[in-house]
Amino acid sequence: MFYDEIQKISWDETTEKIYSKTETDVKRALGKQRCDIDDFMAMISPAAAPFLEQMAFLSRKYTMERFGKTVSMFIPLYITNSCTNSCVYCGFHIQNKMARTILTEEQIENEYKAIKKIAPFENILLVTGENPAKADVNYIARALDIAKPYFSNLKIEVMPLSTEDYEMLTHHGMNGVICFQETYNEKNYKLYHPKGMKSKFDWRVNGFDRMGMAGVHSIGMGVLIGLEKEFRTDITMMAYHLRYLEKHYWKTKYSVNFPRMRPAENEGFQPNVIMTDKQLAQVTFAMRIFDHDVDISYSTREPANIRDNMARLGVTTMSAQSKTNPGGYYTYPQALDQFTVNDERKAQEIISSLKSLGLEPVWKDWDACFDHEKMAV
Amino acid sequence: MDNLIIGGKEFSSRLFLGTGKFSDNRLMAEAIKASESQMVTVAMKRVELHDESDDLLNNIVKDKTIQLLPNTSGVRNAEEAIFAAQMSREAFGTNFLKLEIHPDPRYLLPDTVETLKATEELVKQGFVVLPYCQADPVLCKQLSEAGAAAVMPLGAPIGTNRGLRTVDFLKIIIEEATVPVVVDAGIGAPSHAAWAMELGASACLVNTAIAVANDPVKMAIAFKKAVQAGREAFLAGLGEVSFDSKASASSPLTSFLN
Numbered sequence A: 001m002f003y004d005e006i007q008k009i010s011w012d013e014t015t016e017k018i019y020s021k022t023e024t025d026v027k028r029a030l031g032k033q034r035c036d037i038d039d040f041m042a043m044i045s046p047a048a049a050p051f052l053e054q055m056a057f058l059s060r061k062y063t064m065e066r067f068g069k070t071v072s073m074f075i076p077l078y079i080t081n082s083c084t085n086s087c088v089y090c091g092f093h094i095q096n097k098m099a100r101t102i103l104t105e106e107q108i109e110n111e112y113k114a115i116k117k118i119a120p121f122e123n124i125l126l127v128t129g130e131n132p133a134k135a136d137v138n139y140i141a142r143a144l145d146i147a148k149p150y151f152s153n154l155k156i157e158v159m160p161l162s163t164e165d166y167e168m169l170t171h172h173g174m175n176g177v178i179c180f181q182e183t184y185n186e187k188n189y190k191l192y193h194p195k196g197m198k199s200k201f202d203w204r205v206n207g208f209d210r211m212g213m214a215g216v217h218s219i220g221m222g223v224l225i226g227l228e229k230e231f232r233t234d235i236t237m238m239a240y241h242l243r244y245l246e247k248h249y250w251k252t253k254y255s256v257n258f259p260r261m262r263p264a265e266n267e268g269f270q271p272n273v274i275m276t277d278k279q280l281a282q283v284t285f286a287m288r289i290f291d292h293d294v295d296i297s298y299s300t301r302e303p304a305n306i307r308d309n310m311a312r313l314g315v316t317t318m319s320a321q322s323k324t325n326p327g328g329y330y331t332y333p334q335a336l337d338q339f340t341v342n343d344e345r346k347a348q349e350i351i352s353s354l355k356s357l358g359l360e361p362v363w364k365d366w367d368a369c370f371d372h373e374k375m376a377v
Numbered sequence B: 001m002d003n004l005i006i007g008g009k010e011f012s013s014r015l016f017l018g019t020g021k022f023s024d025n026r027l028m029a030e031a032i033k034a035s036e037s038q039m040v041t042v043a044m045k046r047v048e049l050h051d052e053s054d055d056l057l058n059n060i061v062k063d064k065t066i067q068l069l070p071n072t073s074g075v076r077n078a079e080e081a082i083f084a085a086q087m088s089r090e091a092f093g094t095n096f097l098k099l100e101i102h103p104d105p106r107y108l109l110p111d112t113v114e115t116l117k118a119t120e121e122l123v124k125q126g127f128v129v130l131p132y133c134q135a136d137p138v139l140c141k142q143l144s145e146a147g148a149a150a151v152m153p154l155g156a157p158i159g160t161n162r163g164l165r166t167v168d169f170l171k172i173i174i175e176e177a178t179v180p181v182v183v184d185a186g187i188g189a190p191s192h193a194a195w196a197m198e199l200g201a202s203a204c205l206v207n208t209a210i211a212v213a214n215d216p217v218k219m220a221i222a223f224k225k226a227v228q229a230g231r232e233a234f235l236a237g238l239g240e241v242s243f244d245s246k247a248s249a250s251s252p253l254t255s256f257l258n
Helices: A002-006 A012-019 A023-030 A037-044 A047-066 A105-118 A135-148 A163-170 A188-190 A202-207 A207-213 A231-247 A277-290 A302-310 A347-355 A367-372 B024-036 B057-063 B076-091 B112-126 B136-147 B167-176 B190-200 B216-236
Strands: A070-078 A124-125 A153-155 A173-178 A217-220 A253-257 A295-298 A317-319 A361-363 B004-005 B009-011 B014-020 B039-043 B069-073 B098-099 B128-133 B183-184 B202-206
Touching: A002 A202, A002 A231, A012 A163, A012 A231, A023 A037, A023 A047, A023 A188, A037 A047, A037 A231, A037 A277, A037 B039, A070 A105, A070 A153, A070 A173, A105 A135, A135 A153, A135 A163, A135 A231, A153 A217, A163 A173, A163 A207, A173 A253, A188 A202, A188 A253, A207 A217, A207 A231, A217 A231, A231 A253, A231 A277, A277 A295, A277 A302, A295 A302, A317 A367, A347 A361, A347 B069, B014 B024, B014 B216, B024 B057, B024 B216, B039 B057, B057 B069, B069 B076, B112 B128, B112 B136, B128 B136, B136 B167, B190 B202, B190 B216, B202 B216
Parallel strands: A070 A124, A070 A317, A070 A361, A124 A153, A153 A173, A173 A217, A217 A253, A253 A295, A295 A317, B014 B039, B014 B202, B039 B069, B069 B098, B098 B128, B183 B202
Antiparallel strands: B004 B009
């Protein structure tokens, strides 16, 4: 399991290695057909900053070879914000006094209908907080069952589950799982996640192995930029993780995310580091050059001009017109967001924008009939 | 130490040898010795299984540094291969087996379906299976999942000496491998073997190129050096290849970030 592997990798030594990379190391990496982790460290290091334009060129080249001129579109739907965890940075933190929602089946179905009216979404991402007493795997399974007539590709972003539960959900049509590790720094992980199941680092980091073993078709990973000052080290750990998973669960597709925290407007959690736009671009290009096949996803956390320009250079998946509160499309359009949406454009605007950039939004990339044999119903 | 481990055994030489096509067995034995190879494959079909004084075998079995790797060349399907393997284990006293199923007698290309089937069964029966196979990355993942101790994708058809015609696929196989990758078949010159090792292959298996050389013993030594050189180059990390971006300064892709 990956927890055993990550024990062998020193956070501090990795940080040192990254900062000791030189222009020569960067040039070597950029000249290679197939980069290794050492090359990734070079490309993500400060030494690579002057090479941003060349990295953009390579990133665009590899993205076009694998993905063509397309961007995959998805929409997130929060179905609960009831959570027993205490993530210090999250709007759904257990101690936040706010209205908690667990949508009923009828409400969930209304959300699906409302989403279909926005744009021809086929890829949906169901998001929940962690409250298994009130919204457990069976609740999630029902949400998937109800989604089937509306969407051809179902993904979930929920608490890490057991292998058996992931497998059970695949029988209800679940195609993919997204789970951000948040940070790979085991020592500091508990500072940000002090209580609840989420405080267990090894349970979370091994969740990806459990997904692979359960035969989940698609696995999404992410590091929350703002937790650890050394975001380069954190993202390098994710690169290690990605390569490990690709080797062991070779029939699975992967995606990565770099959610960036913004300075808090109130007394909320202040990020320990702010990643600049150039740094985000560098990290994205580095990831694309390192892995020609991984899906790179930018959510509506990112502003419009960043998403549009990066869609031509390496980003392959985007959400549109997202609501990050439960029932945000129909039932409770005014409720508290989990995070601030910075790209507030309507889906139709985003579509026009992508087309004017020479990109085709792709809505459907799977069919439920491929999993026909697996299905419970 | 950069030893190769297959089936629980350690090999300091990454050059494996085949024994067919030599003009005589004495010369073959000299070539094996000169190559310092520690894994030598012998076609069961060529050996008198019940004759302890068999010439072909004696030259190899006597040398305790060499792991005998019987192969099933000649069989046409999984059933025949499994039976042959069982006979081999009894006759030679080793679990090591090169699985070679080529129903086509012209190109001797491996039958993918039968090879996978036979691997699955032979692993269950406790064999250390080294399957000779097509350079198909998906097949190699399936063979390793089935428990093969290594995978042996071909560089080119057996005996053609054409080198790494399948190089694009060998690269993918090596990249994705969780078991040793031994490039087997088609290696025609020491430079081919060096290239395979530079790419990251775990070992090379060479037969025709040595057996039909004008001087097989000298050629065996050349291959030994080539495999060592290629491996050392791989470990040293090949240098920078100049990068030509063709990026245009006048309309930069990243101007939106300024």
